Amino acid sequence: MTDRHWSIGEMCRDFGVTARTLRFYEAKELLSPLREGSRRLFTRRDRARLTLILQGKRFGFSLEDIRQLLDLYDIGDQGATQLARTYDLARQRLAAMEAQRDELTRAITDLREQLALGERMLAERGIRVAAE
Amino acid sequence: MTDRHWSIGEMCRDFGVTARTLRFYEAKELLSPLREGSRRLFTRRDRARLTLILQGKRFGFSLEDIRQLLDLYDIGDQGATQLARTYDLARQRLAAMEAQRDELTRAITDLREQLALGERMLAERGIRVAAE
DNA sequence: GGGAAAGTTGACGTTTACGTCAACGTGATG
DNA sequence: CATCACGTTGACGTAAACGTCAACTTTCCC
Numbered sequence: 001m002t003d004r005h006w007s008i009g010e011m012c013r014d015f016g017v018t019a020r021t022l023r024f025y026e027a028k029e030l031l032s033p034l035r036e037g038s039r040r041l042f043t044r045r046d047r048a049r050l051t052l053i054l055q056g057k058r059f060g061f062s063l064e065d066i067r068q069l070l071d072l073y074d075i076g077d078q079g080a081t082q083l084a085r086t087y088d089l090a091r092q093r094l095a096a097m098e099a100q101r102d103e104l105t106r107a108i109t110d111l112r113e114q115l116a117l118g119e120r121m122l123a124e125r126g127i128r129v130a131a132e
Numbered sequence: 133m134t135d136r137h138w139s140i141g142e143m144c145r146d147f148g149v150t151a152r153t154l155r156f157y158e159a160k161e162l163l164s165p166l167r168e169g170s171r172r173l174f175t176r177r178d179r180a181r182l183t184l185i186l187q188g189k190r191f192g193f194s195l196e197d198i199r200q201l202l203d204l205y206d207i208g209d210q211g212a213t214q215l216a217r218t219y220d221l222a223r224q225r226l227a228a229m230e231a232q233r234d235e236l237t238r239a240i241t242d243l244r245e246q247l248a249l250g251e252r253m254l255a256e257r258g259i260r261v262a263a264e
Numbered sequence: 265g266g267g268a269a270a271g272t273t274g275a276c277g278t279t280t281a282c283g284t285c286a287a288c289g290t291g292a293t294g
Numbered sequence: 295c296a297t298c299a300c301g302t303t304g305a306c307g308t309a310a311a312c313g314t315c316a317a318c319t320t321t322c323c324c
Contacts, residue, residue, distance in 0.1 A: 009270065019271080024312060038272055038319080055239055058232060060192025063311075072243070075250050080257050087250045087261065094243050100190060101236045104229060107187055111204070111226050118207050118219045125212050129219065141300065151301085156282060170289080170302055195281075 005034070005041040015050055025053065030067055048073070059100065069093055137166070137173040147182055157185065162199055180205070191232065201225055 008019050025031045026040070030053055033040040049070055056066040072090040075083065122129055140151050157163045158172070162185055165172040181202055188198040204222040207215065254261055 007270080008272095018313080020312060020314085023272090028311095040271085055235065058192060059236060059239070060190060072246050072250065075246065075253060080254075080259060083250065083257075084254060084259055084261075087247070087254060090243065090247055090250065094240065094247065097236060097240050097243065101233060101240065103187065104191060104233045104236065107191070108226065108229050108233065111222065111229065114204050114207065115219070115222055115226065118204065118215065118222065121207060122212075122216060122219060125215075127212060127216055129216075139300080140302095150283080152282065152284085155303090160281095172301085 003044070005043060006047070008033075008040050008042070011042050011047075011050070014047075015054065017050075017054075022050075025050070025063075028063055028067065030063060030070065059097070065093075135176070137175060138179070140165075140172050140174070143174050143179075143182070146179075147186065149182075149186075154182075157182070157195075160195055160199065162195060162202065191229070197225075 006014070008022055011017070011022055012019055022031065022040075022042075026033060031042070031046045031049060033042045033046055035041065052070060052073065053063070053066055056069065057063075061069070068089060071078075071086050075086065078086060119129055138146070140154055143149070143154055144151055154163065154172075154174075158165060163174070163178045163181060165174045165178055167173065184202060184205065185195070185198050188201065189195075193201070200221060203210075203218050204225075207218065210218060251261055
């Protein structure tokens with residue numbers, strides 16, 4: 001087990017976020033870096049969680065949504081009741097994500113049709129467009 | 133062409149949004165209802181656009197992102213240059229949406245794995261879970 | 265040993281996407 | 295004709311997700 005640590009600056013560079021953002025996520029209990037004196041030391045776990053956080057944001061989830069989801073990836077250090085609750089919540093999230101993907105697929109199909117339409121209109125006006 | 137009109141109240145009921153939201157979208161030029169005196173009359177076009185707006189929001193797009201995308205669905209009443217620009221923008225959006233769908237697919241796969249893991253842990257503790 | 269560089273904690277500012285409230289107009293209805 | 299229901303325009307409030315700035319440590323480097 002490589003138990004390397006990263007400074008806040010290294011995290012910023014690696015993930016393209018600001019220090020303010022990382023401190024904010026810690027305040028919201030999405031991350032929990034160790035301390036060396038007053039300085040934060042981010043762990044492998046923090047990096048994994050940050051990856052999930054940024055991913056979740058791209059899907060349009062709120063930080064609060066994401067916080068709850070993150071617990072699933074820490075499965076194991078929970079009581080049985082808590083585990084069952086987390087599990088149910090994760091199933092709901094999964095269903096939501098699948099629904100979102102389906103809707104996204106439909107939207108993509110629609111947009112492709114609109115693009116084809118636009119392409120024809122451009123062709124009518126004698127404008128060429130880069131091939132797909 | 134059915135050129136029915138809808139009041140703001142009807143729109144609220146049909147789409148599950150508040151009047152404030154619709155007025156806000158009009159202020160941001162996402163919608164452009166007609167007027168009967170001072171009252172808004174929403175058209176079929178407004179409803180189509182509102183559908184796209186709410187969809188876009190679920191994908192995590194900002195209203196400004198969405199506003200630009202909406203122009204594509206009005207293709208036709210634009211100059212050639214503007215049309216070409218809109219077309220390019222739409223291709224970029226399409227690529228972004230496809231990337232998002234792919235990422236979402238991966239995230240779904242990951243989450244499914246975590247769920248399977250959680251299921252095994254629950255089983256170990258003798259807890260049964262509803263079948264898929 | 266004296267700057268930079270990197271980090272810290274407040275505290276206040278900003279943008280987005282609306283909510284909320286006041287004050288008013290207008291048309292239908294018992 | 296009063297009183298609702300429904301609509302209107304401001305104007306101000308708010309939650310989320312950070313940005314920005316000030317005032318200090320700490321550490322590294324020549």
